[in-house]
Amino acid sequence: MITLHHLNNSRSQRVLWLLEELGLPYEVKRYQRDAATMLAPAELKAVHPLGKSPVITDGENTVAESGAILEYLVEQYGGGRLQPAAGSPERLRYRYWMHYAEGSAMPPLLLSLVFSKVRAAPMPFFIKPIAHGIAHKVEQAFIEPQLKLHLDYMDAELAKQPWFAGEQFSAADIQMSFPIEAADMRGRLDATRPHLLDYLKRIRARPAYQKALEVGGPFSLGG
Incomplete structure (x- = not known):
């Protein structure tokens, strides 16, 4: 099961969107920004050393950076969807x-x-x-x-x-x-x-x- 570590008002929103476009099963673990600093909470460092979102876990794989996450999901689960043909x-x-x-x-x-x-x-x-x-x-x-x-x-x-x-x-x-x-x-x-x-x-x-x-x-x- 893919788990999205989702921070409010962040780039993880577009990972959610891709998951929905692909129709993939997933679960969401939610994090809230500090109201004063707007920084991500320290708990995210338990998922990735930088303590930032988005991050997904998929089995033994932990993938950070929104672009890398989108590419990973499309390549692993897209079945040719949402990316043009190779070499085009x-x-x-x-x-x-x-x-x-x-x-x-x-x-x-x-x-x-x-x-x-x-x-x-x-x-x-x-x-x-x-x-x-x-x-x-x-x-x-x-x-x-x-x-x-x-x-x-x-x-x-x-x-x-x-x-x-x-x-x-x-x-x-x-x-x-x-x-x-x-x-x-x-x-x-x-x-x-x-x-x-x-x-x-x-x-x-x-x-x-x-x-x-x-x-x-x-x-x-x-x-």
């Missing part, structure tokens, strides 16, 4: 987007969140103008241009075909959902990026997506 151009696109999601799309979103926390953090009044000035310069010189670059790029790619790997929905779309959901929940998507908005509408309408939300509980990536 779509398979190469599939591999690219599976890695792009965390390697390229998430870093500027994470930096944006971190620097917004810096702005909001309590600090002595005489330090606040300096901290805010530094945060503003980093945001304007690097974070905002990077966010625009990547969001425009993703929108343009979806203008070419309905799904990230091509004409068919795949696990790459599940992997890519996290940065796009995060961008939407942080107010980064509007009518200037119609293909990303349409993509979100279509994935949210999928029965497996909706079932995963029922199982996983409230889900928010705002910050």
Whole structure:
């Protein structure tokens, strides 16, 4: 039996979604973030040394990192579903987007969140103008241009075909959902990026997506 070690408001939500898309039997062990720090609880270190989610256990196998988990599940249990045929151009696109999601799309979103926390953090009044000035310069010189670059790029790619790997929905779309959901929940998507908005509408309408939300509980990536 596959066990998903599920942390609220985390990347494990997309693992739940894949499990539902594949129709696999699984069980969920739930963990809650600390309300003050938003960090995962220490109990997760008993599952994986880094103490982060998502993690699955499947017999003797323990697999961490959402991309690795999705690839493992599709390869072990997909039976050819949710990934393009080996050797096809779509398979190469599939591999690219599976890695792009965390390697390229998430870093500027994470930096944006971190620097917004810096702005909001309590600090002595005489330090606040300096901290805010530094945060503003980093945001304007690097974070905002990077966010625009990547969001425009993703929108343009979806203008070419309905799904990230091509004409068919795949696990790459599940992997890519996290940065796009995060961008939407942080107010980064509007009518200037119609293909990303349409993509979100279509994935949210999928029965497996909706079932995963029922199982996983409230889900928010705002910050």
